[in-house]
Structure formats: structure tokens, C-alpha cells
Amino acid sequence: MRVILLGPPGGGKGTQGELIEKKYGFPKISTGDLLRREVQEKTPLGEMARAKMNQGELVSDDIVIEMIKHRIFQPDYKRGYVLDGFPRNVSQAQRLEKIEKERPEIVIDIHLSEQALIQRLSARRVCSGCGTVFNLIARNPKKEGTCDVCGSELIKREDDAPEVMKERLKVYHEQTEALIDYYSRKKVYFRVDGEGKVETIAKNIYSILDREIARSREMEAAR
Numbered sequence: 122m123r124v125i126l127l128g129p130p131g132g133g134k135g136t137q138g139e140l141i142e143k144k145y146g147f148p149k150i151s152t153g154d155l156l157r158r159e160v161q162e163k164t165p166l167g168e169m170a171r172a173k174m175n176q177g178e179l180v181s182d183d184i185v186i187e188m189i190k191h192r193i194f195q196p197d198y199k200r201g202y203v204l205d206g207f208p209r210n211v212s213q214a215q216r217l218e219k220i221e222k223e224r225p226e227i228v229i230d231i232h233l234s235e236q237a238l239i240q241r242l243s244a245r246r247v248c249s250g251c252g253t254v255f256n257l258i259a260r261n262p263k264k265e266g267t268c269d270v271c272g273s274e275l276i277k278r279e280d281d282a283p284e285v286m287k288e289r290l291k292v293y294h295e296q297t298e299a300l301i302d303y304y305s306r307k308k309v310y311f312r313v314d315g316e317g318k319v320e321t322i323a324k325n326i327y328s329i330l331d332r333e334i335a336r337s338r339e340m341e342a343a344r
């Protein structure tokens with residue numbers, strides 16, 4: 122099963138992706154995390170991606186496709202995987218389907234109002250050590266400014282600055298939102314309300330996944 126988490130930046134895809142990984146054992150692939158690692162390590166790819174990321178724009182399709190390709194054929198990903206932040210436009214979605222045709226696909230759109238989103242993004246903090254994501258509204262650290270997991274300092278992501286945030290939301294509306302229609306036509310699109318508690322959103326996602334995983338097993342058995 123390929124689970125695609127769709128939704129605007131800061132809408133909770135990362136958090137829900139981690140929970141899905143834990144519950145179903147599908148490893149999470151976050152193109153944003155992979156790119157940030159490249160930037161941090163100052164690799165040639167990271168240097169290419171940095172400017173775009175800091176401006177809130179998308180990096181080239183070729184770069185992200187290559188990163189995905191590297192992973193999904195490894196043994197750990199055989200049962201399934203969760204994509205967080207990929208695809209970001211219709212061209213990426215089409216290229217993904219060409220790379221890997223077999224696996225059944227399910228798309229979960231974590232939906233939030235624009236106002237809730239801006240509030241969430243302003244409250245997001247990430248650990249400078251291990252990358253764990255916190256939120257001063259929804260997922261507060263036990264000790265202010267300090268990561269619960271590794272004790273490092275919590276910082277604001279550079280691209281959560283208000284001007285960059287605005288550009289990221291614009292890119293989302295102009296390029297990523299078109300995927301709603303794209304996946305609806307393929308009848309693999311499901312929307313959940315992303316404004317409640319993390320656990321409530323997770324429960325709603327699990328019930329969709331449980332049902333769809335069972336359905337796809339039945340279809341496979343009938344073949």
C-alpha cells in the first residue's frame with residue numbers, strides 16, 4: 122500500500138505520517154526532511170535546493186523524484202510506505218505512477234482552514250538536534266524551548282517565517298491543490314478534518330486505512 126498524505130504545509134502531515142509508520146509499519150518518506158538533511162550537510166544537491174526552499178518555492182521535480190526512487194525499491198518498503206510532502210504537483214504524481222505501477226494507492230487529505238493553518242505554522246517548533254516537530258498549541262514540549270526526545274534546543278524553521286509562509290501557501294494553492302481533483306478522479310481520495318486533536322485525526326485516518334487495506338486484500342485474493 123502506498124499512502125500519500127496530502128494537505129497544506131504545516132497541516133500535520135509529518136505528525137500523522139509518524140503515527141501511521143508506527144501503527145502499520147509503513148516507513149515514512151518526507152521529501153522536505155530529506156532535502157533539509159542535504160542542506161544541512163551542504164551536499165551539492167542541498168546547495169541547489171536551499172535557495173528554492175528558503176523562498177518557499179518547490180525544488181525541481183527531477184531532484185525529488187530521484188530521492189523517492191532511491192528508497193521505494195528497498196526491502197523495508199516492500200509492504201508499503203507513507204509519502205509526506207510528495208507529490209506536490211500533477212507532474213510528480215504522474216511520474217510516481219510510471220516508476221511504480223503495481224502498489225495500490227490511497228490519498229489522505231488533511232484539511233484545514235487558512236486561518237488555522239497560519240496559526241499552526243506560527244506555533245511550529247523543530248528540534249535542532251533530532252528534528253522532532255512540536256507545536257506550541259497542539260504538541261507542547263514538557264520543558265519550554267527544549268526537545269522532549271533529545272534535550273536539544275527547539276527552533277523555528279527558516280521557511281516558517283511569515284513572508285516565506287505566504288509563498289508556500291501560494292505554491293500549495295497554485296500547484297498542489299490540483300491533486301485533489303486528480304486523485305478524486307482516480308477514486309483514491311479521502312479527506313479528513315485536520316483541525317481537531319492529533320489523536321482524533323489519527324483515529325479518523327486509521328479507520329479509512331483499515332477499510333481500504335482490507336478492501337485491497339480482498340481484491341487481491343479474488344484475482
Ligand code: AMP
Pocket residue numbers: 130131152153154156173174175177178179180181182185205206207208209213280289
Ligand atoms: P515540507 O517540509 O514538506 O514543507 O517541505 C519544505 C520545502 O522543501 C518545500 O517548501 C519545498 O521547497 C521543498 N520540497 C519538499 N517536498 C517537495 C516536493 N515534493 N517537490 C518540490 N519541492 C519540495
